[in-house]
Amino acid sequence: MTSFPTVPRPSAAASMDDVARAAGVSTATVSRALRGLSSVSAATRDRIQGVARDLGYVASPSAASLASGRTRSIGLLTPWVDRWFYARAIDGAERALREVGFDALLYTFDLSSDQSRPRVDPSVLRRRVDGVLVVGMPLSREEVASLEALDLPLAFVGTGRHEHVTVRLDDDAAGRCATEHLLGLGHRRIGHITGPAGVEHSWSPPVARHAAWRVALEEASVAAEPGWAVDGAFDVNGGREAAHRLLETHPEITALFAASDEMAMGAILAARERGIDVPGELSVIGIDGHDLGELVGLTTVAQDPARQGGEAAQLLLSDIALWAVPGSEKVSGALQVLHPTHLVVRSSTAPPRQT
Numbered sequence: 258m259t260s261f262p263t264v265p266r267p268s269a270a271a272s273m274d275d276v277a278r279a280a281g282v283s284t285a286t287v288s289r290a291l292r293g294l295s296s297v298s299a300a301t302r303d304r305i306q307g308v309a310r311d312l313g314y315v316a317s318p319s320a321a322s323l324a325s326g327r328t329r330s331i332g333l334l335t336p337w338v339d340r341w342f343y344a345r346a347i348d349g350a351e352r353a354l355r356e357v358g359f360d361a362l363l364y365t366f367d368l369s370s371d372q373s374r375p376r377v378d379p380s381v382l383r384r385r386v387d388g389v390l391v392v393g394m395p396l397s398r399e400e401v402a403s404l405e406a407l408d409l410p411l412a413f414v415g416t417g418r419h420e421h422v423t424v425r426l427d428d429d430a431a432g433r434c435a436t437e438h439l440l441g442l443g444h445r446r447i448g449h450i451t452g453p454a455g456v457e458h459s460w461s462p463p464v465a466r467h468a469a470w471r472v473a474l475e476e477a478s479v480a481a482e483p484g485w486a487v488d489g490a491f492d493v494n495g496g497r498e499a500a501h502r503l504l505e506t507h508p509e510i511t512a513l514f515a516a517s518d519e520m521a522m523g524a525i526l527a528a529r530e531r532g533i534d535v536p537g538e539l540s541v542i543g544i545d546g547h548d549l550g551e552l553v554g555l556t557t558v559a560q561d562p563a564r565q566g567g568e569a570a571q572l573l574l575s576d577i578a579l580w581a582v583p584g585s586e587k588v589s590g591a592l593q594v595l596h597p598t599h600l601v602v603r604s605s606t607a608p609p610r611q612t
Contacts, residue, residue: 271312280308288579331573332382333361335392340492341519341547342562346392346414349566357574362386366394379403388573391417392566395461410576414569415562416461419593422576424569426544426560427595428462432469434558434598435514435542440477442608444512444540447474447481450499450524451516452489463491466516466544482507489520496523504531504539511609512540518547518557525553525605536607546601554604565596 273291277284282305290297290305297305331354337343351361362385366377377400382389389404393415396404401421404411410422417423439447451467467486474481487503489495496515500523503510515521521543525535533539543550546559572592 271314330360332386332389345562346566349563350570353567353570412573422592424594428465431558431598432466436473439512447512448510449486450489493523496520500524500527515543518543518545540606556606559599
């Protein structure tokens with residue numbers, strides 16, 4: 258039987274060197290194992306992770322600042338700071354950063370539907386940050402590649418490529434939950450407000466939620482009409498305009514699933530402007546758990562963006578600390594953290610009116 262070094266008693270001050278000595282491996286191997294890199298065998302990785310847990314080891318971002326050139330700052334890229342999801346996610350990330358003395362350099366890119374945004378320019382980040390956190394911003398493959406070329410830890414919140422650290426809502430489960438709630442009430446003519454237009458990546462929230470809506474209808478033997486899905490802009494005005502277009506062209510619809518709460522609130526406003534009773538004539542459901550949802554009685558699939566932002570920042574900080582270890586591989590392992598859904602039923606949904 259193979260014997261391993263005795264594991265010391267847990268200590269809150271345990272270092273990566275302590276883990277390495279207890280596991281009988283090099284510090285660089287510990288770094289690679291804790292980051293899930295394929296260069297470490299599964300057996301060795303499991304053993305090292307077990308020792309780290311027993312010791313109570315947590316990667317400390319302060320270790321990264323000991324290396325020359327460290328800025329104790331991260332670059333935070335986001336399309337907006339004044340919309341609910343983004344504001345909450347940014348707040349969660351900044352709180353996690355402040356706890357360990359890190360700052361965030363904020364870069365915003367307007368994704369308004371009536372104008373094209375400038376491409377991400379990684380040169381503004383070079384030598385100014387220790388890592389990059391992208392919050393809810395769809396990037397092209399070329400833009401992701403340009404960020405990878407910075408040779409810095411990279412993480413995403415809300416949306417991100419599968420080969421990178423990403424913390425997000427389970428968009429497939431959320432879209433199914435919203436659609437199946439309406440189906441369970443008896444609705445069969447269910448419209449969908451998605452958006453923004455032009456986003457095609459399968460890992461983008463609106464795309465995933467739209468696909469979940471379509472699959473849920475198909476599984477219920479409901480054939481969605483081509484015009485039942487319309488683009489919104491992930492804000493109140495976009496949802497309002499989209500609902501007007503949809504209800505004008507498809508008055509047979511008895512329920513609406515909006516891919517965000519803000520668009521759902523806009524849909525409720527449009528219904529009122531058209532003299533349509535919610536939920537008597539039209540049920541409306543969104544996704545988010547917006548703070549104002551309770552005021553308008555909005556049924557929603559809730560999420561916690563602040564928690565997602567904080568968790569992504571902590572993962573990024575851990576990666577920054579691990580990259581500071583001599584001999585550590587400068588490749589971030591892929592990690593997908595999916596947050597669960599939570600249906601909150603309020604007064605905006607009800608069974609369809611019998612005719």
